[in-house]
Amino acid sequence: KVSIFWFRRDLRLNDNTALYNALKSQNEVVPLFIFDTEILDKLEDKKDARVEFIHLYIMKIQEQLKQVGSTLIVKHGTVDNAFKELVSEFDIQSVYVNRDYESSAKQRDERIKKYVKQSANAEFYDFKDQVIFEASSTNKDGSPYKVFTPYSKKWLSILTSEDYSCRPSESLMEKFWKSPERKVMSLEEIGFEKAGIPFPSVELNEKIVKNYDKTRDTPSIEGTTRMSVHLRFGTVSIRDLVRRSKGLNATYLNELIWRDFYMMILDQFPHVENNNFKPAYDKLVWRNNVDEFMAWCEGKTGYHLVDAGMRQLNQTGYMHNRVRMVVASFLTKHLLIDWKWGERYFASKLLDYDLSANNGGWQWAAGTGTDAQPYFRIFNPDSQQKKFDPNYTYIKTWIKDLNTKTYPKPIVDHKLARERCLQAFKKALGQ
Numbered sequence: 001k002v003s004i005f006w007f008r009r010d011l012r013l014n015d016n017t018a019l020y021n022a023l024k025s026q027n028e029v030v031p032l033f034i035f036d037t038e039i040l041d042k043l044e045d046k047k048d049a050r051v052e053f054i055h056l057y058i059m060k061i062q063e064q065l066k067q068v069g070s071t072l073i074v075k076h077g078t079v080d081n082a083f084k085e086l087v088s089e090f091d092i093q094s095v096y097v098n099r100d101y102e103s104s105a106k107q108r109d110e111r112i113k114k115y116v117k118q119s120a121n122a123e124f125y126d127f128k129d130q131v132i133f134e135a136s137s138t139n140k141d142g143s144p145y146k147v148f149t150p151y152s153k154k155w156l157s158i159l160t161s162e163d164y165s166c167r168p169s170e171s172l173m174e175k176f177w178k179s180p181e182r183k184v185m186s187l188e189e190i191g192f193e194k195a196g197i198p199f200p201s202v203e204l205n206e207k208i209v210k211n212y213d214k215t216r217d218t219p220s221i222e223g224t225t226r227m228s229v230h231l232r233f234g235t236v237s238i239r240d241l242v243r244r245s246k247g248l249n250a251t252y253l254n255e256l257i258w259r260d261f262y263m264m265i266l267d268q269f270p271h272v273e274n275n276n277f278k279p280a281y282d283k284l285v286w287r288n289n290v291d292e293f294m295a296w297c298e299g300k301t302g303y304h305l306v307d308a309g310m311r312q313l314n315q316t317g318y319m320h321n322r323v324r325m326v327v328a329s330f331l332t333k334h335l336l337i338d339w340k341w342g343e344r345y346f347a348s349k350l351l352d353y354d355l356s357a358n359n360g361g362w363q364w365a366a367g368t369g370t371d372a373q374p375y376f377r378i379f380n381p382d383s384q385q386k387k388f389d390p391n392y393t394y395i396k397t398w399i400k401d402l403n404t405k406t407y408p409k410p411i412v413d414h415k416l417a418r419e420r421c422l423q424a425f426k427k428a429l430g431q
């Protein structure tokens with residue numbers, strides 16, 4: 001009998017909760033990864049950097065497993081088919097996974113749980129690993145927080161060292177099944193190519209963490225840790241980051257709490273995926289002008305900080321957080337374009353795309369989300385530039401045609417846009 005450990009968004013062998021529990025069980029552990037065609041088929045760009053990133057880290061795991069005489073099983077197809085094949089090849093006693101809070105993942109896991117029970121009488125064990133606290137720990141009187149500040153206070157008040165201690169899966173590597181290597185298919189064999197963009201290092205830069213509160217809002221410098229893609233795919237452990245940053249910088253820890261918060265929101269309020277968090281905003285009439293949307297996507301709005309951000313995103317798959325807030329506010333408030341359009345565009349481009357943080361960030365910017373201060377916060381993109389990129393260092397890095405005739409004039413007047421936005425929001429709320 002074997003236990004299956006199924007890697008999903010936890011692509012590491014160290015400090016991995018479900019893996020640690022699987023390795024502690026009495027069975028040999030067969031590690032599995034599935035390139036799920038139901039997800040991959042939806043990706044339009046065959047140079048999608050995220051697939052390359054996953055493939056790279058799968059290969060690293062394979063190398064580590066080889067050293068202990070084991071091997072990954074990597075499947076390419078639907079998850080259902082993969083499990084059918086596994087049930088016929090192995091005598092499975094149990095399947096171990098770390099929990100995922102997206103609706104589609106929850107449904108998938110329910111289906112596989114039933115399937116392995118029916119077909120192999122196997123147990124499906126799931127664990128908390130992606131976050132420090134799930135809703136069950138932070139809820140107040142049984143109901144989830146809807147506003148960040150009280151949530152973060154609660155989060156900090158219940159935190160103990162046990163919550164971020166290591167689950168030392170790396171110490172039990174000999175419990176993996178022994179098998180000759182099974183070759184992992186190449187990126188090309190699953191229909192993708194290298195994107196050619198550099199990936200941020202997986203090593204946390206503690207110097208950046210130390211100064212984080214002073215550097216995090218300056219987009220022209222390396223003032224943030226670039227851990228987002230690693231947290232997205234679990235190539236670092238959230239507990240490890242909390243452990244290492246806790247005493248160093250409270251502002252940094254606060255960002256990690258935002259991440260837990262939006263995961264909790266997505267888990268507890270799954271309607272946010274396609275709807276306003278606050279239904280009061282459902283009556284809002286978006287302008288949804290397609291030409292203006294295209295100008296925004298291409299970084300051709302004539303607003304320097306907005307355009308620099310969009311060009312950084314298009315070229316690198318990354319955008320600085322301060323600039324994400326500015327471009328999202330500009331799209332939803334200056335252009336009155338539905339936040340879902342922007343959210344989808346980010347989803348197609350961001351290397352660190354994560355449904356919970358992206359949805360949370362967009363709804364926050366649009367004023368339809370969990371923010372305590374709603375629609376009347378309208379960023380002035382030029383004031384934001386003066387404050388956060390006063391010497392044009394960031395802007396000039398990304399806009400090469402800034403002082404040329406080809407660079408567009410502003411597509412909308414700030415004052416007019418601001419008034420128009422306030423009117424539209426007031427009308428929607430019946431004010």
Ligand code: FAD
Nearest residue numbers: 224225226227228255259321324328352353354357358361
């Ligand atoms: P750091 O500043 O070094 O922060 C450390 C970590 O904290 C990040 O890696 C991230 O995991 C977490 N974090 C920081 N800020 C936030 C936040 N506001 N919400 C949730 N977690 C946070 N983050 C994503 O990971 N994926 C997304 O798809 C995403 N989309 C966004 C869309 C919009 C409109 C906005 C305003 C923000 C979005 N963010 C998203 C949050 C934030 O911009 C990124 O996490 C951050 O820029 C990543 O860079 P970093 O790793 O250097 O972050």
